[in-house]
Amino acid sequence: AQSVTQPDIHITVSEGASLELRCNYSYGATPYLFWYVQSPGQGLQLLLKYFSGDTLVQGIKGFEAEFKRSQSSFNLRKPSVHWSDAAEYFCAMEGGSQGNLIFGKGTKLSVKP
Amino acid sequence: EAGVTQFPSHSVIEKGQTVTLRCDPISGHDNLYWYRRVMGKEIKFLLHFVKESKQDESGMPNNRFLAERTGGTYSTLKVQPAELEDSGVYFCASSQGLAGVPQYFGPGTRLLVL
Numbered sequence: 001a002q003s004v005t006q007p008d009i010h011i012t013v014s015e016g017a018s019l020e021l022r023c024n025y026s027y028g029a030t031p032y033l034f035w036y037v038q039s040p041g042q043g044l045q046l047l048l049k050y051f052s053g054d055t056l057v058q059g060i061k062g063f064e065a066e067f068k069r070s071q072s073s074f075n076l077r078k079p080s081v082h083w084s085d086a087a088e089y090f091c092a093m094e095g096g097s098q099g100n101l102i103f104g105k106g107t108k109l110s111v112k113p
Numbered sequence: 114e115a116g117v118t119q120f121p122s123h124s125v126i127e128k129g130q131t132v133t134l135r136c137d138p139i140s141g142h143d144n145l146y147w148y149r150r151v152m153g154k155e156i157k158f159l160l161h162f163v164k165e166s167k168q169d170e171s172g173m174p175n176n177r178f179l180a181e182r183t184g185g186t187y188s189t190l191k192v193q194p195a196e197l198e199d200s201g202v203y204f205c206a207s208s209q210g211l212a213g214v215p216q217y218f219g220p221g222t223r224l225l226v227l
Contacts, residue, residue, distance in 0.1 A: 004155075032214050043117075043220035044156075044204065051214075090156065099144060099213020100169060101206075103156040 006104035014112045021076040023091030032094035033074040039087040086111045117219035125225045131193040134222045138207030151201040195226045
């Protein structure tokens, strides 16, 4: 069955530290993959997307993600976290039917000063 | 360019009442999606419109939920009668093109059924 797994429910990092949020997917082929962020009181904002080609994709706000087919992973990274990055992050995959997205459960990021 | 908008932002109703949620997609986007996040669970797909036609409504939980998209512009999602388990955040998203991605999401409507 198609699924997206985000193994970390909650992560706390210090401001200025690096960040990696994990995402694994289960799909029969190479899916379209996305990372969204939801800041408190806000909607879902698209951070970045992977369709094909270069496996390292750059997004907004200094985020990047790397697609690794061998590991069925699409981990999100940022070299230096800012306090404003505190939010909930969702990994998603296109489910094969004209864009219906399958989401992971989300990872809540807290940033320590 | 305006993003996806949703109304209301919050709604508190009693069990058995009716609630109608509205979504205005980004202008020119033919694809419109509804998703729901029940507390503690993942965001789940409800249905997909292409213009005014329902392309996929496999995620609709039961016949208490009715979605419409008259004229292929804004969409409404009606819950009648509402039950306690309908509480959650309802997101709308829109996109262009046949592939349907990427999708741009609205801020969501937080529904609480008491």
